[in-house]
Amino acid sequence: MIGNWREFWDRPHRIYVNDRHRQVHYARVADNILSELPAQPGVVLDYGCGEALEADKIAARCRLLLLCESGPSLRDGLSARFAGNPAISVIAPEDIARLPDGGLDLVVANSVLQYLSREESAALAAALRPKLTRAGRLILADLIPPDSSIVTDVSSLLGSAWRNGFFFAALAGLAQTFVSDYRRLRQQIGLTTYSEREIRALLEQAGYAVERRSRNFGFNRQRMAVIARPVS
Numbered sequence: 241m242i243g244n245w246r247e248f249w250d251r252p253h254r255i256y257v258n259d260r261h262r263q264v265h266y267a268r269v270a271d272n273i274l275s276e277l278p279a280q281p282g283v284v285l286d287y288g289c290g291e292a293l294e295a296d297k298i299a300a301r302c303r304l305l306l307l308c309e310s311g312p313s314l315r316d317g318l319s320a321r322f323a324g325n326p327a328i329s330v331i332a333p334e335d336i337a338r339l340p341d342g343g344l345d346l347v348v349a350n351s352v353l354q355y356l357s358r359e360e361s362a363a364l365a366a367a368l369r370p371k372l373t374r375a376g377r378l379i380l381a382d383l384i385p386p387d388s389s390i391v392t393d394v395s396s397l398l399g400s401a402w403r404n405g406f407f408f409a410a411l412a413g414l415a416q417t418f419v420s421d422y423r424r425l426r427q428q429i430g431l432t433t434y435s436e437r438e439i440r441a442l443l444e445q446a447g448y449a450v451e452r453r454s455r456n457f458g459f460n461r462q463r464m465a466v467i468a469r470p471v472s
């Protein structure tokens with residue numbers, strides 16, 4: 241039985257109700273990352289990148305795109321898919337410690353911190369800080385506020401599904417989620433939530449100055465994105 245979120249995301253799952261949903265999701269994440277790239281092509285780290293379906297589109301505007309994934313199966317899939325692209329390198333979270341200091345222009349972690357404990361997220365923020373350039377930025381997105389409501393999650397999914405042509409598949413997918421490992425893990429382990437004050441405190445403690453991004457990445461407006469810059 242799947243015992244934690246790492247395992248959940250590394251196995252086949254039905255979070256994306258069909259291929260169209262998966263593509264729309266990853267295209268949106270890629271567009272958000274593209275909108276945050278530095279003016280000059282730099283080194284970008286996508287932490288907890290998942291399947292990163294549009295990584296090649298992002299890599300085309302980077303010096304190097306590091307795809308960091310904790311799931312071994314996901315990493316194998318990414319390595320095979322992007323083997324011919326010298327601008328993409330697939331790494332594991334343990335590899336971050338070996339990256340040179342001051343080398344990362346942008347780090348993005350979208351829809352990841354909810355699956356980490358607060359201690360893991362604090363350790364991650366601290367580990368990334370020396371790896372960023374002076375002008376580097378760490379963007380944490382799709383953070384779930386404590387008062388988040390399942391109604392907003394459902395309406396975001398259905399709204400996006402309606403606009404992108406998978407509304408009926410989304411309805412069926414919601415019914416499946418109700419009896420899925422996702423729901424069981426969400427009840428047993430839960431998701432880590434952050435108020436704006438809490439995420440600011442976590443990042444400030446790790447040596448960053450923090451601003452809230454005007455919009456979240458992704459479709460869920462209730463969730464939050466923040467931009468953190470290392471304080472020298």
Ligand SMILES: C[S@@+](CC[C@H](N)C(=O)[O-])C[C@H]1O[C@@H](n2cnc3c(N)ncnc32)[C@H](O)[C@@H]1O
Pocket residue numbers: 245246249250266269287288289290291309310311333349350351352355356360
């Ligand atoms: C919802 S997916 C997000 C994927 C991608 N960033 C996106 O926006 O579609 C959550 C990601 O968090 C990663 N993850 C879950 N638990 C983790 C952990 N304890 N440490 C590192 N990564 C973890 C999973 O491997 C998965 O890729």
